[in-house]
Amino acid sequence: xxxxxxxxxxxxxxxQQAWKAFHIYRNFSLKxxxxxxxxxxxxxxxxxxxxxxxxxxxxxLPDARLRxxxxxxxxQLTSYADACEKGDWLEARIDTAMPERNPPKPDIRKMLVPxxxxxxxxxxxxxxxxxxAGGDTATAFAAGCPVIVKAHPAHARTSELIANAINKAxxxxxxxxxxxxxxxxxxxxxxKALVEHPFTKAVGFTGSLAGGKQLFDWSxxxxxxxxxxxxxxxxxxxxxxxxxxxxxxxEIATMYSASVTLGVGQFxxxxxxxxxxxxxxxxxxxxxxxxxxxxxxPGTMLHSGIAKNYSEKxxxxxxxxxxxxVAEAEAAPKALQGQPTIATTDGKTFLKNPVLHxxxxxPYSIVVRCTDMNEMLEVARTLEGQxxxxxxAIENDIKENDELVGAVKNICGRIILNSVPTGVEVCLSMQHxxxxxxxxxxxxxxxxxxxxxxxxxxxxxxxxxNEFLPDELKNENTLEIWRIVDNKLTNSSI
Amino acid sequence: xxxxxxxxxxxxxxxQQAWKAFHIYRNFSLKxxxxxxxxxxxxxxxxxxxxxxxxxxxxxLPDARLRxxxxxxxxQLTSYADACEKGDWLEARIDTAMPERNPPKPDIRKMLVPxxxxxxxxxxxxxxxxxxAGGDTATAFAAGCPVIVKAHPAHARTSELIANAINKAxxxxxxxxxxxxxxxxxxxxxxKALVEHPFTKAVGFTGSLAGGKQLFDWSxxxxxxxxxxxxxxxxxxxxxxxxxxxxxxxEIATMYSASVTLGVGQFxxxxxxxxxxxxxxxxxxxxxxxxxxxxxxPGTMLHSGIAKNYSEKxxxxxxxxxxxxVAEAEAAPKALQGQPTIATTDGKTFLKNPVLHxxxxxPYSIVVRCTDMNEMLEVARTLEGQxxxxxxAIENDIKENDELVGAVKNICGRIILNSVPTGVEVCLSMQHxxxxxxxxxxxxxxxxxxxxxxxxxxxxxxxxxNEFLPDELKNENTLEIWRIVDNKLTNSSI
Numbered sequence: 010x011x012x013x014x015x016x017x018x019x020x021x022x023x024x025q026q027a028w029k030a031f032h033i034y035r036n037f038s039l040k041x042x043x044x045x046x047x048x049x050x051x052x053x054x055x056x057x058x059x060x061x062x063x064x065x066x067x068x069x070l071p072d073a074r075l076r077x078x079x080x081x082x083x084x085q086l087t088s089y090a091d092a093c094e095k096g097d098w099l100e101a102r103i104d105t106a107m108p109e110r111n112p113p114k115p116d117i118r119k120m121l122v123p124x125x126x127x128x129x130x131x132x133x134x135x136x137x138x139x140x141x142a143g144g145d146t147a148t149a150f151a152a153g154c155p156v157i158v159k160a161h162p163a164h165a166r167t168s169e170l171i172a173n174a175i176n177k178a179x180x181x182x183x184x185x186x187x188x189x190x191x192x193x194x195x196x197x198x199x200x201k202a203l204v205e206h207p208f209t210k211a212v213g214f215t216g217s218l219a220g221g222k223q224l225f226d227w228s229x230x231x232x233x234x235x236x237x238x239x240x241x242x243x244x245x246x247x248x249x250x251x252x253x254x255x256x257x258x259x260e261i262a263t264m265y266s267a268s269v270t271l272g273v274g275q276f277x278x279x280x281x282x283x284x285x286x287x288x289x290x291x292x293x294x295x296x297x298x299x300x301x302x303x304x305x306x307p308g309t310m311l312h313s314g315i316a317k318n319y320s321e322k323x324x325x326x327x328x329x330x331x332x333x334x335v336a337e338a339e340a341a342p343k344a345l346q347g348q349p350t351i352a353t354t355d356g357k358t359f360l361k362n363p364v365l366h367x368x369x370x371x372p373y374s375i376v377v378r379c380t381d382m383n384e385m386l387e388v389a390r391t392l393e394g395q396x397x398x399x400x401x402a403i404e405n406d407i408k409e410n411d412e413l414v415g416a417v418k419n420i421c422g423r424i425i426l427n428s429v430p431t432g433v434e435v436c437l438s439m440q441h442x443x444x445x446x447x448x449x450x451x452x453x454x455x456x457x458x459x460x461x462x463x464x465x466x467x468x469x470x471x472x473x474x475n476e477f478l479p480d481e482l483k484n485e486n487t488l489e490i491w492r493i494v495d496n497k498l499t500n501s502s503i
Numbered sequence: 504x505x506x507x508x509x510x511x512x513x514x515x516x517x518x519q520q521a522w523k524a525f526h527i528y529r530n531f532s533l534k535x536x537x538x539x540x541x542x543x544x545x546x547x548x549x550x551x552x553x554x555x556x557x558x559x560x561x562x563x564l565p566d567a568r569l570r571x572x573x574x575x576x577x578x579q580l581t582s583y584a585d586a587c588e589k590g591d592w593l594e595a596r597i598d599t600a601m602p603e604r605n606p607p608k609p610d611i612r613k614m615l616v617p618x619x620x621x622x623x624x625x626x627x628x629x630x631x632x633x634x635x636a637g638g639d640t641a642t643a644f645a646a647g648c649p650v651i652v653k654a655h656p657a658h659a660r661t662s663e664l665i666a667n668a669i670n671k672a673x674x675x676x677x678x679x680x681x682x683x684x685x686x687x688x689x690x691x692x693x694x695k696a697l698v699e700h701p702f703t704k705a706v707g708f709t710g711s712l713a714g715g716k717q718l719f720d721w722s723x724x725x726x727x728x729x730x731x732x733x734x735x736x737x738x739x740x741x742x743x744x745x746x747x748x749x750x751x752x753x754e755i756a757t758m759y760s761a762s763v764t765l766g767v768g769q770f771x772x773x774x775x776x777x778x779x780x781x782x783x784x785x786x787x788x789x790x791x792x793x794x795x796x797x798x799x800x801p802g803t804m805l806h807s808g809i810a811k812n813y814s815e816k817x818x819x820x821x822x823x824x825x826x827x828x829v830a831e832a833e834a835a836p837k838a839l840q841g842q843p844t845i846a847t848t849d850g851k852t853f854l855k856n857p858v859l860h861x862x863x864x865x866p867y868s869i870v871v872r873c874t875d876m877n878e879m880l881e882v883a884r885t886l887e888g889q890x891x892x893x894x895x896a897i898e899n900d901i902k903e904n905d906e907l908v909g910a911v912k913n914i915c916g917r918i919i920l921n922s923v924p925t926g927v928e929v930c931l932s933m934q935h936x937x938x939x940x941x942x943x944x945x946x947x948x949x950x951x952x953x954x955x956x957x958x959x960x961x962x963x964x965x966x967x968x969n970e971f972l973p974d975e976l977k978n979e980n981t982l983e984i985w986r987i988v989d990n991k992l993t994n995s996s997i
Contacts, residue, residue, distance in 0.1 A: 032909055097987065100953070102932040115922065117932040122912070124945070229723045233888070233939045236946065394727070407971050415526055418616070423963040426971075428609065437987055438596040438611040440963035445727045451618070451960040452730065459594070459961070466945040467953070469917040469934035477901050477920075491992050493591065493931055498985050498992070 012165050012193035019192065020202045026187030027126040027155040028208040033185040035123050035153045038480070039488070043090035045182045046150055049142055050086040052174035052181075053079065060170050064136050067164040069309040069345065074272065075137070082137040085435055086147050092437070092458030093151035096490035100467065101481055103494045105503065115472045118482040121465035123153030124236070125210030128203045130224070132215035133311050134275045136164040141171040141191070144455055145213030145238075150188075152464035154211070157190045159200055163312040165193055197223075204228055204235075211236050211464050215277070215455070218242035218368070218446050225449045238463045239449040240442065242368045243396040244281035245430045248385065248417060250406035253427070254290030261401055262294045265374070266301030268429035273308035273347045274372030275315070278397050278430040281369060283376045284356075284388055295376050298351055299336030305349045307342035310371065316345045319371035323350055326369055331358040335376065347371040356384040360391055382410065389416040394444025394451065397423045397430035420444060422451065506659050506687035513686065514696045520681030521620040521649040522702040527679040529617045529647045532974070533982070537584035539676040540644055543636055544580040546668035546675075547573065554664050558630050561658040563803040563839065568766065569631070576631040579929055580641050586931070586952030587645035590984035594961065595975055597988045599997065609966045612976040615959035617647030618730070619704030622697045624718070626709035627805050628769045630658040635665040635685070638949055639707030639732075644682075646958035648705070651684045653694055657806040659687055691717075698722055705730050705958050709771070709949070712736035712862070712940050719943045732957045733943040734936065736862045737890040738775035739924045742879065742911060744900035747921070748784030755895055756788045759868070760795030762923035764843045767802035768866030769809070772891050772924040775863055777870045778850075778882055789870055792845055793830030799843045801836035804865065810839045813865035817844055820863055825852040829870065841865040850878040854885055876904065883910040888938025888945065891917045891924035914938060916945065 015023070034042075053060070061075050070078075092098060099120045107114035127149040131140030138144065141158050149156045160168035172191035179188050194200060204212055204227045212228055212235065214221050221239030228237045249261065268280055285291040310316040327334055327350075335351040342348040349372040356379035359365050365375060379385040398421035400407070400414065407414060418424055422443030433441055433456055441456035442448040448455070453463045475484050484503040486492065491500045509517070528536075547554070555569050564572075586592060593614045601608035621643040625634030632638065635652050643650045654662035666685035673682055688694060698706055698721045706722055706729065708715050715733030722731045743755065762774050779785040804810040821828055821844075829845040836842040843866040850873035853859050859869060873879040892915035894901070894908065901908060912918055916937030927935055927950055935950035936942040942949070947957045969978050978997040980986065985994045 032906075032913075036909070097992065102953075104928070104930040104932040112926070114928060114930075117917075117928060117930060119932040119934050125913075225723070225728070229719070234719070234943065235939075236944065404968075404970075412526075415530070418962060419526075419619075422961065423611075423965055424967075425965040426967045428966045432606070434598070434608060434611060436598040436608075436611060437990060438598040438613040438963060440613050440961040442961070444960075445729075449728065450730065452956070454961060459596075462946070466938075467916065467934040467936070467948060468912060469932060471917055471919040472922045473918075473920045474898075476898075496931060498591065 012160070012169070014194045014196050015192035015199050017202060020199065020206065023157055023190040023192060024126065024206045024208045027157055027190055030155045030185040030187030031125050034155055034188050037153070039094045039096055042151055042153065043094040045178060045184055046086045046090035046093065046147060048178035048182050049175050050083040052178045053083060053142060053171065056170055056174055060167070063170060064164060064167040067167055068136050068311050078135060078137045081435065082142060085138065085144055086142065088435065089147045089151050089458050089461065093461065096481060096488055098458060098461045099481055099490065101490055101492035103482065103492055103503065105495055117469055117471050118478060119467050119469040120479065120481050121462065122468040124464050124466055125154060126208055127154045127156050127211045127213060127464050128209050129156055129158045130200065130214040130216065131158065131161045131168065133161055133163050133315060135215070136167045139215045140164070141168045142175055144460055148460040149213065149464045151461045154464045155188045157192065157203060159203060160191060160193045162195045200224065201227055205231060207233065209235060212238070214239040216241065221449060236463070237449050238453055238455060240277065240455050241446050241448060243277055243443065243447045244366070244368050245278050245395055245397045245399070246282040246284060246392060247280045247399040247401065248389070248413070249283065249285035249291065249294065250400060250402040250410065251286055251288060252403040252406040253401045254285060254288060254294060256403060258290040258293040259297050262297035263301060264429060266298055266305065268431045269374045270302070270305045270349045270372040271431050273310050275311060275370065276431050278433060280399065280430055281374050283374055284379060284385055285376065286379050286381060286385060291378060295335055295353060302336045302349045302351050303339045305338055306340050307338050307346040307348045309345050310347045313345060315370065316347060319347045319369065322369040323371065323373050325364065326375065327352055329362055329364055331355065332365070332375070351376065353378060356380060356388060360387060366393060382413065386413050386416060389413055389420065392420050394447040395421040396441060396443045396447045397421055397425060399425040399428065399430050401427055422447060506654070506663070508688045508690050509686035509693050511696060514693070514700065517651055517684040517686060518620065518700045518702040521651055521684055524649045524679040524681030525619050528649055528682050531647070533588045533590055536645055536647065537588040539672060539678055540580045540584035540587065540641060542672035542676050543669050544577040546672045547577060547636060547665065550664055550668055554661070557664060558658060558661040561661055562630050562805050572629060572631045575929065576636060579632065579638055580636065582929065583641045583645050583952050583955065587955065590975060590982055592952060592955045593975055593984060595984055595986035597976065597986055597997065599989055611963055611965050612972060613961050613963040614973065614975050615956065616962040618958050618960055619648060620702055621648045621650050621705045621707060621958050622703050623650055623652045624694065624708040624710065625652065625655045625662065627655055627657050627809060630661045633709045634658070635662045636669055638954060642954040643707065643958045645955045648958050649682045651686065651697060653697060654685060654687045656689045694718065695721055699725060701727065703729060706732070708733040710735065715943060730957070731943050732947055732949060734771065734949050735940050735942065737771055737937065737941045738860070738862050739772050739889055739891045739893070740776040740778060740886060741774045741893040741895065742883070742907065743777065743779035743785065743788065744894060744896040744904065745780055745782060746897040746900040747895045748779060748782060748788060750897060752784040752787040753791050756791035757795060758923060760792055760799065762925045763868045764796070764799045764866040765925050767804050767841045769805060769864065770925050772927060774893065774924055775868050777868055778873060778879055779870060780873050780875060780879060785872060789829055789847060796830045796843045796845050797833045799832055800834050801832050801840040801842045803839050804841045807839060809864065810841060813841045813863065816863040817865065817867050819858065820869065821846055823856055823858055825849065826859070826869070845870065847872060850874060850882060854881060860887060876907065880907050880910060883907055883914065886914050888941045889915040890935060890937045890941045891915055891919060893919040893922065893924050895921055916941060
């Protein structure tokens with residue numbers, strides 16, 4: 010089944026509907042929004058195994074993974090619905106009037122309000138959790154924004170099924186027409202038209218650096234620039250500190266052979282760069298990692314474009330001067346498969362060759378052998394922004410390397426100690442975002458309920474009578490929201 | 504006295520120093536940052552009346568205004584210091600581990616960390632409160648960022664004096680060299696070099712649309728785009744609703760004659776656009792407003808560029824077809840003075856002529872006479888983003904005009920009922936920011952302690968032992984910060 014690209018007229022209609030819906034949906038209560046989100050989860054569940062079958066065909070993802078991802082998607086919808094209803098994200102602040110002051114201090118009350126229609130571009134590698142009804146859509150709905158999804162061409166049928174589920178939920182919950190719209194587009198012109206439409210007020214994206222940067226540029230070149238949250242590119246460096254390598258090089262190699270190849274390496278948090286210091290521990294690590302990789306079978310990648318890209322980027326990396334292949338999977342890859350690969354180079358080569366700093370999206374990682382801690386520090390300082398960075402370290406490693414720890418913190422959104430970066434927990438404390446090019450705005454996250462804030466802005470009410478204020482800001486705090494009232498945090502009424 | 508533009512070498516040195524300072528200052532405790540900010544306030548006070556004399560010469564602002572603004576600046580520094588120390592702005596979130604879960608849930612803890620060196624461009628119209636030691640500088644310091652100020656050429660001597668006070672405070676508080684740097688630059692190339700420097704991680708700006716948009720474009724065209732918070736352009740529409748005009752047209756005219764001309768109209772919240780519906784009430788309002796304006800003396804503007812700009816923009820507006828002069832100050836303006844002016848036009852003319860939607864920075868306002876509520880609604884929907892919008896309305900006006908109220912909320916950062924937009928209270932509930940072109944990022948404010956968040960980003964710690972976590976995230980909550988722990992807001996220890 011193929012879908013036609015949306016025409017300019019269709020896009021105009023969709024945006025008109027979304028704009029109209031915005032003025033209704035923005036006034037819906039937190040409870041109503043949460044109800045809608047929970048109903049979407051239910052309608053996705055109702056799609057049953059038919060959905061999984063279609064998605065497996067489109068993405069080549071194994072059944073267990075798809076079941077897990079579907080569960081995760083429903084958990085996101087319901088847990089963000091809970092957060093939406095709880096209202097902590099509204100950042101409600103109230104300063105009551107002081108009429109006796111000279112000059113009199115007015116009553117001012119502030120809370121977050123929705124930006125407007127949000128255009129969402131889903132991820133190839135998460136057909137459920139970061140696509141049509143994924144994190145961006147869920148958090149935009151929570152914020153009070155209508156959503157227009159451009160279906161990912163690589164899983165357009167999945168997207169269509171999920172879109173139907175969302176529309177069904179919208180009908181059941183009496184949402185305004187246009188609260189959710191779904192368009193197809195293989196051509197870039199569809200995405201461009203959506204981003205450039207004056208009714209679009211924000212963009213969510215998960216994908217390649219080239220794609221995200223293009224949306225970012227289009228958005229900033231508009232007459233009215235709009236915020237873009239694009240999650241793009243990260244090689245998730247892992248720093249192997251000397252004390253830890255002395256103790257557990259083999260265990261770490263086993264841990265990382267699994268992390269590098271998890272899901273055929275198709276995770277944004279895949280550890281594509283491992284940095285150690287020349288030592289017998291590092292030799293053991295490289296040896297054991299290589300050996301483990303040889304026995305991991307190549308897996309089928311999401312689609313031919315990604316498989317081709319992996320093969321090309323892998324070749325390019327391996328062709329660089331002073332880069333050596335450590336090991337690759339012994340089984341030869343078939344069509345569309347990604348071959349697990351470990352390469353290595355020395356610190357100097359890595360520092361001077363920007364090609365080695367680029368993401369190779371797939372089951373690939375390069376181990377950089379530094380001469381000493383100073384060179385490792387230089388590597389940490391040279392790296393671009395990352396979603397995650399990991400330290401493999403014993404207590405002394407941390408205590409003795411303040412500068413390194415500081416430099417690593419400075420380049421990432423999440424810093425992990427003695428674990429792997431793959432696996433992104435959906436919880437409030439999660440930061441999934443980081444300095445450019447990991448994302449376009451490191452001040453926000455795309456995972457966890459704080460992601461709602463990407464699509465909202467503060468609105469202050471000055472000198473309003475209680476009657477006309479939104480419930481969230483009225484004296485009677487019937488919603489029991491935590492608010493800062495006259496500089497004191499409270500969930501009581503005034 | 505004149506100052507030389509910073510050379511490229513000087514800029515390079517300044518940025519190197521700021522970058523080095525960043526790695527030290529970011530680790531300073533909230534208490535240390537707050538102490539530094541309070542000391543800056545003290546050192547500004549220590550400058551005494553010498554400062555006021557210089558600033559009066561440079562800006563032509565009257566003594567009383569300068570004293571007030573100095574007090575406001577010191578209040579900002581000390582109240583943001585209090586907020587910094589309290590730590591609510593850190594958005595601390597903790598999810599404790601669940602090792603028994605399958606898969607095990609890791610311990611994750613998140614808080615805001617500083618972005619890096621912030622370049623600040625001060626405002627012509629607030630030589631203290633939104634310049635060298637103004638809101639941007641104070642909030643960047645609170646966030647843990649070094650600051651590089653480019654002195655505003657129109658008050659470079661004032662900027663130099665304040666910079667000295669900041670440097671003195673830095674010495675007293677043992678801050679790292681480079682935590683604050685001050686450069687002069689009449690040429691745009693200085694600002695461009697600062698914004699484009701790779702060590703610059705954010706920009707704060709208050710000024711014209713052209714200036715702010717230029718910084719925004721430079722920042723987005725960098726290899727690593729950086730966030731810019733520019734507060735630029737707003738005409739602060741005032742909607743006169745029919746019921747209210749029936750009751751109190753004259754009182755409103757008096758109120759607004761003062762607001763339009765306050766500080767020679769040189770406030771970003773100046774009401775430059777007043778929208779009413781044809782009626783005898785509106786006639787009374789226009790008549791009384793005109794009469795009041797005639798008796799308000801022209802005032803000296805900040806500098807010749809602003810005076811020239813006002814005179815030109817005012818002429819341009821008055822020359823537009825179907826725009827009529829209602830009244831201007833009877834006293835003829837002298838050199839550098841701005842002449843209080845009220846113009847009027849009908850709704851249709853306003854809707855079709857974009858010139859009338861542009862800011863005329865000075866004591867000018869245009870009254871738009873709509874034929875009915877539908878036309879007023881159309882005006883509200885057509886307006887660009889604003890810092891503020893005001894409704895003059897009785898209860899029935901609000902009750903009967905849902906759509907208008909909704910449309911007005913949608914274009915502004917602060918919505919005021921039955922008052923004037925001038926006067927921006929420094930408090931947590933204040934939102935000073937709005938949809939473009941009011942600012943470049945409506946998700947943030949430049950006034951109130953939430954402004955700290957502009958210069959910070961979340962960093963999550965995964966699987967860290969308590970010992971190595973920052974104090975703000977340790978189990979023992981010695982700082983008594985409010986944190987969301989396992990989805991519950993608490994200021995207790997774990």
